[in-house]
Structure formats: C-alpha cells, structure tokens
Amino acid sequence: MSEPRWDRLLLNATLASFEEDAQEPLIEGGAIGLHRGRIAWTGRMDNLPAAPDELAVTVESVDGALITPGLIDCHTHLVFGGDRAGEFELRLNGTSYEDIARAGGGIAATVSATREASEEQLYAQSVPRARALRADGATTLEIKSGYGLELETERRMLRVARRIGRDQSMTVRTSFLGLHALPPEYRDHREEYVTLVCDSILPELAAEGLVDAVDAFCENIGFSREEVRRLFERARQLGLPVKLHAEQLSDLDGAALVAEYGGLSADHLEYLGESGVRAMATAGTVAVLLPGAFHVLRETRLPPIALLRQYGVPMAVATDCNPGTSPMLSLRLAASMACTLFRLTPTEALRGVTVNAARALGLSDRGTLKTGQRADLVVWNARQPAELCYWVGGGLAHRIYVAGEPVSRRKPSRHLPNAS
Ligand code: NIG
Ligand code: FE
Numbered sequence: 001m002s003e004p005r006w007d008r009l010l011l012n013a014t015l016a017s018f019e020e021d022a023q024e025p026l027i028e029g030g031a032i033g034l035h036r037g038r039i040a041w042t043g044r045m046d047n048l049p050a051a052p053d054e055l056a057v058t059v060e061s062v063d064g065a066l067i068t069p070g071l072i073d074c075h076t077h078l079v080f081g082g083d084r085a086g087e088f089e090l091r092l093n094g095t096s097y098e099d100i101a102r103a104g105g106g107i108a109a110t111v112s113a114t115r116e117a118s119e120e121q122l123y124a125q126s127v128p129r130a131r132a133l134r135a136d137g138a139t140t141l142e143i144k145s146g147y148g149l150e151l152e153t154e155r156r157m158l159r160v161a162r163r164i165g166r167d168q169s170m171t172v173r174t175s176f177l178g179l180h181a182l183p184p185e186y187r188d189h190r191e192e193y194v195t196l197v198c199d200s201i202l203p204e205l206a207a208e209g210l211v212d213a214v215d216a217f218c219e220n221i222g223f224s225r226e227e228v229r230r231l232f233e234r235a236r237q238l239g240l241p242v243k244l245h246a247e248q249l250s251d252l253d254g255a256a257l258v259a260e261y262g263g264l265s266a267d268h269l270e271y272l273g274e275s276g277v278r279a280m281a282t283a284g285t286v287a288v289l290l291p292g293a294f295h296v297l298r299e300t301r302l303p304p305i306a307l308l309r310q311y312g313v314p315m316a317v318a319t320d321c322n323p324g325t326s327p328m329l330s331l332r333l334a335a336s337m338a339c340t341l342f343r344l345t346p347t348e349a350l351r352g353v354t355v356n357a358a359r360a361l362g363l364s365d366r367g368t369l370k371t372g373q374r375a376d377l378v379v380w381n382a383r384q385p386a387e388l389c390y391w392v393g394g395g396l397a398h399r400i401y402v403a404g405e406p407v408s409r410r411k412p413s414r415h416l417p418n419a420s
Contacts, residue, residue: 007056008034009058015027015067018069039374065381065382068377071139072357073357077321077323079122081114082113084105087106088296088327106181107324110147119156127167130164133329136329137396143174149193151205158211159210176210176211178197179216179222215245218254219245219254220249225253236261242263251273254276255276256276259285260283265286266280269288277310281313287314288317289315289342315344315348315356330393333393335388346389355368379398
C-alpha cells in the first residue's frame, strides 16, 4: 500500500462550496481531503482517485451532513468593557441612539468602562463572545478598536484582539477605529483629536503591527467626510486598507468616499443612495449589511438591496457585535435576519458570511471549499444550506475544523467563568 497522502478525509458529505465558478453549487455524496491545514481535494466520492484508506491517515464519514467553509464575521466590536443593557431599556421607552450619544452615553459610556479595564479583564470578558461566535460556526473574526480613543486603551484593545486570534483557534483581523466618537476630553478640540489620531496614534499602532485595516464612523454624531478623508490619506501613506461605517443614520456620502480610496467595504448602508452604490460597484467595495444593528435600533429604512444587486456590488453580512447597537453573538442569526429583514435569499446571505465576507477583509485564502484554500470548515447538523438561515438560534454546528484540525470542545480555562 502506498503512503497515505492527506491528513484527513471526510466522506458522505453534502458540500456547499460558495465558489464563484463552481460547476455544481452543492455536491451530494461528496468528499473533502485536508492536508497541512489546506483543502487538498473536493468532489464526489465516486471520483476519489483511490480507496479512502489509501488516501488519508484519518478517514471519517459525516453521514450526509452539510459542510460549508468556516463562517467569517467581517465586522465586530467584540472587545469592550461593561455593557449597555440600561440603554437598551431607555431606547425601548423612546429615547433615540443619537439622543443618548449626545447626552454623553452610548459609545462614550463604553469608552469609560473600557479605559478602566485591564488587559486581563478585557481578555476575560471578550473571549466568551469570540467563543460563542465560533460555536455557531465563525472561524474568522474581524475585531475593531474604538472604545479607547487614546493610545493606551486602543493598543490594549488591539492586543486583546490579537491574543484571541493566537489562543482561541480562530483567525482575527484587526481594524483601527480611532475615529469612532469624539472623546469627552476633546469635546471642544475636534481638530486636535483628528490630528492626534492621524499623526500619532494610528502610525504608532501600525508600527507595532496591531492594525490590519483602518475604519471610521462617518456620521453626524461621528466624523465628517473631511475628517475621514484625512484619516484615509494617512492610511494610504501607511499602506493600510480602509473600510467605513457609512450611511447608517443619514446619508453623508461616505460610501463614495471609501470607494474613492479603493476601500475593502462600506458597512451599514441603510441610507445609501444610487450614486454611492455606483461608486462602490466601480471600486469593488463590498457592502457589509448589519441586520443586528437595524433590528436593535428598530430602524425602518432598509439598505438598498435591489440597487446593490442591480450594480453587482458584493454583499457581506456580519454581526456588528457591540454593546450598544448589536449585542449579537451568532453570525448565523445575522444571516437569518438578512433574509427575513433585508430579503436576501439564503444563498446571498450565506455567500455574505463566507466568500464575500472574506473579500471584505481582503482575504483570498478562505470563504470557499476550493482546493488550496485554508481548511476552515463546519460540519453542520443540517442537510441543506437554507437550513442555516431557517433555524433561528440553537447550536447547529456539529464539528468545526480550523486549519484542518477539529476544534476541541474542552472546558474553558478557570479564569473564564462565563465561557460557553
Ligand atoms: O457599528 N455606529 C457606530 N458603531 C457601532 C456602534 C457602537 C456602539 O454603540 O457602541 C455600530 O453600530
Ligand atoms: Fe460597527
């Protein structure tokens, strides 16, 4: 018998590849070979080049289960101190998100709690959130800073994000969100704050290797186009890609601005107009839809899905996991809500949490089941892709592989009492 070639071979699978040019979007009676952290082979079992035992060291049947690429949550703020459950009640009683922000609550409240938290405390509070997202199938997460708004705390947040990526069997991509809100101590010194972020905080954190992309909140209660432009100029000098919270509460033409800089994504987009859609299509900027924030803010204005489709703008879907507008810990729930609230088809929503989410992070090595891609996979307690959007809540992920290795379900360590 010849030497086994692959580390692992999964048989009897229903494979949803999400490849653009896949001949068959769904392969039943499929097999997938994993080797050295990559996908070595996919196709029908009938077409396997030899007997399974000759092909791989470990051979397992998944009994007809659906296998997808590991899900990718391309927009989260999951490292933060405290919570804002009180604000949730205020909003239910009619106070708006903007009113709360103007009264010094909202993002500023989380900034105070985050500044007070040590790196250990932030890590201990954030890991259970990352693990909850992973338990429902996410193997790659983006995590933003933006609750420090000064060098030390922004650094601490990004270090915690990196540490989650190192220690928790998932990939973490970081975004620097220094222009998230004006910190209280700069209330009368806007320009100085923007200068500090552009000329000092961002370059320093980038030099420390903590920043994969640069983001901002372009909004009346956030930062203007001109201020965001200054940040994007600096990002360009530093060779960092940009993305933007754009058109969430009003239309400031932020999507066109981020597209002008060749941005990876424009996110939220409820107030996006046709010129912005056109600019995004031209630049190849991904539209990241965040139904969790739409739902929690009880927004009624829908993102322009028909226009995004018409112009061929790729759509991603993410949780926006954050303590204010979207305390959401399931990317599959976000995909489900993208269908029910935004009327995406299940296929669009699932492309939104796989291949298009990878693109929104500038990653081309994941998000499909193509040979050569990273072997991040989920074996689901489901037989067809639509079920991933159809079931609301519940644990559907049966087994998760990260870089070809099954993620262990061992109990979390002592200092994480809340971890799932
Ligand atoms: O994506 N809109 C700005 N940023 C976050 C909310 C942050 C917060 O309220 O803490 C968002 O919705
Ligand atoms: Fe956000």
